[in-house]
Amino acid sequence: MSSDIAPIEESKIPGNHSARKIQRWNPSSIYATNIDNSSIQIDTDNTNNTDNTDAIHNNIPLNHISPAQMYSTDSGNMFHAGSICIIMVGLPGRGKTNLSISLCRYLRWLGVRTKLFHLGDYRRKNNNSDLNFEKLMSNSYFTPSPENLDIKLLKLKIKNNMINDIVKYFSNSNGQIAIYDAINGLSNERLELLNFFNSKNIKCLFIETIIDNINLLNENIKDSVNSPDYLNWDPEIALENFKNRIKISESYYQNLDIKSNSNLSFIQSFNFGEKMLINNLKHDFLTTKIVYYLLNAKIKSHSIYFARCSLNKLNFKDDPPINENGKNYINKIFNTLKNDFPNNEIPKDLIVWTSTRLRTIQSSEIFKENGCTVKHRPELTQLNPGAAEGLSNDQLKEKFNSDYCKYIDDPYHHRYPRAESYHDLALKIEPLILEMEKLSNDVLIIADETIIRIFYGYLMASNAIDIPSIKFPQNEIIKITYHTYNNQIEKLIVNDIDNE
Template sequence: ARELTQNPLQKTWEPYDNGLPAGHSAQRGVCMTNCPTLIVMVGLPARGKTYISKKLTRYLNWIGVPTKEFNVGQYRRDLVKKYKSFEFFLPDNEEGLKIRKQCALAALNDVRQYLSEENGHVAVFDATNTTRERRETIYKFGEENGYKTFFVESVCVDPEVIAANIVQVKLGSPDYVDCSNDEATEDFMKRIECYKNSYETLDETLDKDLSYIKIMDVGRSYLVNRVMDHIQSRIVYYLMNIHVTPRSIYLCRHGESELNLKGRIGGDPGLSVRGKEFAKSLAQFINEQNIKDLKVWTSQMKRTIQTAEALGVPYEQWKVLNEIDAGVCEEMTYEEIQENYPLEFALRDQDKYRYRYPKGESYEDLVQRLEPVIMELERQENVLVICHQAVMRCLLAYFLDKPAEQLPYLKCPLHTVLKLTPVAYGCKVESIFLNVEAVNTHRDKPENVDISRPPEEALVTVPAHQ
């Protein structure tokens, strides 16, 4: 007889048959609304497929959708330790074909493991997948396993875009460690030619039943076909917002506030004397950086607006950039929270990402609230965001691909600017302290998170304050 058992962590009820989990609906070949999604990249080499895969994976994980990418090129490198030349990719190289097929199957096997056994929601299958036959095989694989398949094709005809892709990514590839740049470029161009003859692009008529987005010249235009559900529409929405123009994003907190000095959280205080000093230093720093068309964003809180005022440039206020709402704990010190709400304080230490202040917010809520900011940051070029500790942690976790468990403990000190510059597949971070002292507001997770802990063990990591 089937019984229901609750998974205490995920708060989900699951049917059990004779003490064992009852089969997942997908294993019975039924495609439910909420079934896993298989994203399949399509396109010639050096078209930004891996860039898109990594970025999409990072975004979906950040919004709370468990996602993993499977790069078939990496499977090949693991199998064939030494790359010799483009000849491996020739259509009549039987050994090469055999190895490439073997790698694709190994990757699909891992996709199945991840989506059907490990509770993954989205898998990104990153390979060229340039023939209709190969895509048909993958589509059938998805159908057999109860996944929805969504294709993402990147088409580039602009020679400048292709050249930039080759320089940025392929020259740093493990395939070309022992080559000069010219040798690598020449070999890689020949590798692209190997695929060109058999390349069949997604076609409005022939592929009318497939779900896909086709991206032309990194976002010059798009073709979207048969979007089947919420997750596919989120993917399309995201992919239509990203670009590859070089730029930098500057993140910093407001200057030190009156409540920071007193160790109190939240509230809407003004800047301290040192906070005002920082605002002047920030203006000087931004001036010296000589940034083209810089946009400045703040929250709607007094301390970020006062910081931006010193810059003497136009700025925009965003309500969604306001600090995390601490609910009943607003304007309290950690000592007061421990005294008045010891249970809440312990529960927050046990799971800081998901814990929600009574009548307030959690970091998880904050990530949902900040999604429009991420979309807009992806669209923009140079931006300075003057925000708050919890908000900055969420934004930083997105750009640096940090998991939810680490997010609430990322260090975002006062009076320090973080300059983020997107590079090939990630983000370069420079931390610039502007030489104006400020209090430390970072509280690490204490060792004892038990609800019956003594107060001194709860307060051991609280930073010093007035």
């Protein structure tokens, strides 16, 4: 070796190289020493943080590891990306909140520390202030500059509180992306936000959602009244109130445009990915991921159903046809599912996904005969246990003692010899996740428990640590429904099936 080649220096900041040298998956950040757990959280119906709603609005705990995290650093952030505030722009009823939540879910799935900040939540938090709820829902509040001084000052206070929380999130909790969800309809206000965040060394990306398809707009407006603003309201009164709010916003709203906003980095999404206009973007890794996601994202209010396939005890390479027990099982799945739809009929626009294994292909025939679209995807093949297949814990401990200890320590990322890990499955099904994001139809996925765990982890914003231990009994169909503010889970019991 030539003597003029300099040796590799140790990192000047202790620990920066440890992701490669010591620990591949580092759940915490050495910089996040003052985690702010006081930030507002969604609690629309007292069901937040319970088993039937997802964790997308929860603060990210220090031990959180994202299921599809691509690499780990001691800082907890991706190299070279910096701090980014995604500022949503759009009239009411254009799907900003729905899209911001979906985008947050996807970015967290990839391992990007992301947090949602909904201006409406900060307003609702003030329901017990001197100004009552009616004033906070009044026409005056939703104008750019309310005539009532009390409302005007409170509106400014609410906005400043959220902006301050965003800055704290970056400085104290080592956040990487904050999503600012509000109308942000005035050009001068957007410029003020840009200048303020840039002064804090926070980059801004504006995303405007535009819907010019009347049918899509009407459907989205109907769904918008499921907002926490209208909890326990009469649906017709809520719809009338929301339409009035739209009219008020339309009177002052200014679209993003290249002529007057040429210095802004922004994306305009028309009808949820039907067409996109991109201005002044640096196509780094994260921005490219965001653009690609927006091309696939749709407004979602449908359900994803999960049913385990039959013959779950087979060896990985075995691929026999479905037997009589399997036929009886899938018939019971079909009949149970029917009861969850209007008129006890499975709709013909239900989309069914299975793996390419023979027994799952044959299981889907009953749905194909019903007129449903059926797709067989090799990505849905169960986790390959490799050399660990068929071995008990005692046998694994004896034969692969070192591997067994590593598996016990991290069952999500560890691979036995010639095996797959859950993390491998997560990366493998990412194309299916993006395809699922495009859909607006109900979907049934018939798959092995290992595959269902990964999809569940995505839809419910789970910690990777928890995924390998989630149980999905054979006698349950899991139903996860997209709602405006979170995903909700329901279990459909299949009668006369063993709970295994």
